[in-house]
Amino acid sequence: MEINTNNAEIMLSAVSKAQYPQDDMPEIALAGRSNVGKSSFINTLLGRKNLARTSSKPGKTQQLNFYNIDDKLRFVDVPGYGYAKVSKTERAKWGKMIEEYLTSRDNLRAVVSLVDMRHDPSADDIQMYEFLKYYEIPVIIVATKADKIPRGKWNKHESAIKKKLDFDKSDKFVVFSSETRHGFDQAWEAILDEI
Numbered sequence: 001m002e003i004n005t006n007n008a009e010i011m012l013s014a015v016s017k018a019q020y021p022q023d024d025m026p027e028i029a030l031a032g033r034s035n036v037g038k039s040s041f042i043n044t045l046l047g048r049k050n051l052a053r054t055s056s057k058p059g060k061t062q063q064l065n066f067y068n069i070d071d072k073l074r075f076v077d078v079p080g081y082g083y084a085k086v087s088k089t090e091r092a093k094w095g096k097m098i099e100e101y102l103t104s105r106d107n108l109r110a111v112v113s114l115v116d117m118r119h120d121p122s123a124d125d126i127q128m129y130e131f132l133k134y135y136e137i138p139v140i141i142v143a144t145k146a147d148k149i150p151r152g153k154w155n156k157h158e159s160a161i162k163k164k165l166d167f168d169k170s171d172k173f174v175v176f177s178s179e180t181r182h183g184f185d186q187a188w189e190a191i192l193d194e195i
């Protein structure tokens with residue numbers, strides 16, 4: 001499929017089902033801990049600096065943000081989990097919003113689940129992966145911030161992440177960096193494979 005990635009724009013932000021776009025365009029959602037680099041991943045894949053708002057402060061993205069890419073697919077930027085400074089009520093609202101989207105959205109083709117390549121996956125990362133497996137939602141694991149680890153240690157980190165997640169070999173795993181654009185082709189290939 002030919003996609004003009006320059007032709008991308010934010011379409012809408014939503015907090016509930018009634019606000020989701022009403023059509024059958026395929027969607028790829030981005031999930032991961034707050035600050036892991038979801039918005040940066042979107043910007044890198046679209047060759048844009050600031051289409052998806054990024055921040056060194058966690059918790060920047062608080063709604064489901066739908067990005068229209070050349071009228072061929074959508075990225076859905078999902079608020080990050082595991083941000084300590086939110087109230088219990090906020091967290092419960094977040095959980096409900098994500099769960100509603102992930103379990104009921106017919107447009108959803110796959111979830112790109114981002115983990116920080118430097119560290120073992122958190123309990124929340126593991127829970128997200130188990131959740132996606134349980135609902136049989138195709139998942140692409142993107143291990144990001146690879147630029148922060150020496151290349152000679154990449155294999156060791158990849159193995160550790162896979163082991164912790166109990167990674168299913170039929171899923172895709174992409175080593176990625178928004179800094180160097182490492183993994184750009186592989187990430188696009190994995191995504192286009194699912195839509």
Ligand SMILES: Nc1nc2c(ncn2[C@@H]2O[C@H](COP(=O)(O)OP(=O)(O)OP(=O)(O)O)[C@@H](O)[C@H]2O)c(=O)[nH]1
Nearest residue numbers: 035036037038039040054055059060061080145178
């Ligand atoms: N070195 C490096 N920094 C990165 C990379 N990806 C993201 N960052 C930085 O990490 C911080 C958080 O990135 P975001 O893309 O805003 O993270 P997010 O997952 O969208 O965060 P929330 O919206 O809070 O959930 C920013 O300061 C980015 O510049 C990467 O691959 N390498």
Ligand SMILES: [Mg+2]
Nearest residue numbers: 038039060061
């Ligand atoms: Mg974000």
